[in-house]
Amino acid sequence: xxxxxxxxxxxxxxxxxxxxxxxxxxxxxxxxxxxxxxxxxxxxxxxxxxxxxxxxxxxxxxxxxxxxxxxxxxxxxxxxxxxxxxxxxxxxxxxxxxxxxxxxxxxxxxxxxxxxxxxxxxxxxxxxxxxxxxxxxxxxxxxxx
Amino acid sequence: xxxxxxxxxxxxxxxxxxxxxxxxxxxxxxxxxxxxxxxxxxxxxxxxxxxxxxxxxxxxxxxxxxxxxxxxxxxxxxxxxxxxxxxxxxxxxxxxxxxxxxxxxxxxxxxxxxxxxxxxxxxxxxxxxxxxxxxxxxxxxxxxxxxxxxxxxxxxxxxxxxxxxxxx
Numbered sequence: 001x002x003x004x005x006x007x008x009x010x011x012x013x014x015x016x017x018x019x020x021x022x023x024x025x026x027x028x029x030x031x032x033x034x035x036x037x038x039x040x041x042x043x044x045x046x047x048x049x050x051x052x053x054x055x056x057x058x059x060x061x062x063x064x065x066x067x068x069x070x071x072x073x074x075x076x077x078x079x080x081x082x083x084x085x086x087x088x089x090x091x092x093x094x095x096x097x098x099x100x101x102x103x104x105x106x107x108x109x110x111x112x113x114x115x116x117x118x119x120x121x122x123x124x125x126x127x128x129x130x131x132x133x134x135x136x137x138x139x140x141x142x143x144x145x
Numbered sequence: 146x147x148x149x150x151x152x153x154x155x156x157x158x159x160x161x162x163x164x165x166x167x168x169x170x171x172x173x174x175x176x177x178x179x180x181x182x183x184x185x186x187x188x189x190x191x192x193x194x195x196x197x198x199x200x201x202x203x204x205x206x207x208x209x210x211x212x213x214x215x216x217x218x219x220x221x222x223x224x225x226x227x228x229x230x231x232x233x234x235x236x237x238x239x240x241x242x243x244x245x246x247x248x249x250x251x252x253x254x255x256x257x258x259x260x261x262x263x264x265x266x267x268x269x270x271x272x273x274x275x276x277x278x279x280x281x282x283x284x285x286x287x288x289x290x291x292x293x294x295x296x297x298x299x300x301x302x303x304x305x306x307x308x309x310x311x312x313x
Binding site for chain 1: 171174175222225226227230235236239240242243246247249250251253254257265267
């Protein structure tokens with residue numbers, strides 16, 4: 001499966017690490033687009049092409065939660081959001097899950113195995129969204145999430 | 146009446162272990178480096194040092210700091226990233242800033258477990274030679290020097306007066 005992944009993190013090193021770990025996980029063939037904050041992420045988000053996003057929480061200009069909320073308004077099909085963050089307190093996790101529709105959380109530092117176990121359940125959603133484009137099932141998944 | 150400075154002291158003393166543990170967990174998990182509290186009182190910074198600071202604000206007001214001399218920084222950053230990062234490069238600031246972010250996140254989660262709620266800022270990173278950290282007169286601070294296979298480094302905390310008597 002080919003996946004267009006948007007990696008949004010203000011740290012260039014973290015973006016490289018996320019991309020390298022995703023390649024090592026061998027879950028899919030990733031095509032990466034990088035952004036250094038939420039503002040740039042919105043510019044680079046393509047509603048027709050972006051399949052998945054990996055987003056840091058704490059960033060300058062626009063944080064990860066606000067970025068995902070904006071994407072949810074602009075998306076044509078459901079785009080799973082993976083938050084990669086140092087935030088691990090329950091209130092914060094709930095805020096992200098409920099308010100912004102984050103699909104899963106990966107707490108830094110993480111291993112390739114953790115990445116695999118967290119991402120595997122999302123791939124069915126991506127496959128369905130890719131198959132249906134902006135169709136009924138994608139819109140339904142969009143609503144349910 | 147106990148002065149707020151004394152309360153800030155008590156807060157730092159009470160949570161000293163969480164700073165030490167957070168630093169050790171950060172370097173072990175991110176860099177695969179074991180660090181242990183050292184006997185040294187001073188870290189040589191003449192050849193260059195990188196200092197990264199993150200504020201924790203909420204029930205308490207703390208700044209947590211990681212300081213790494215050039216040799217330690219280069220080794221830690223290489224282990225973290227998986228490739229060599231020149232000390233003078235922009236990536237070095239990025240790597241040490243991210244290490245501090247993880248360190249501060251662990252401190253936050255350890256404080257949270259004791260009922261102290263804080264939010265963390267973005268890291269501010271400084272690279273210099275012969276840098277000395279000066280603490281405000283009314284602030285309380287603590288510095289823990291660690292030894293590692295790559296050399297010395299330190300973790301520190303500076304506590305402001307606000308909300309110094311809360312929680313714990």
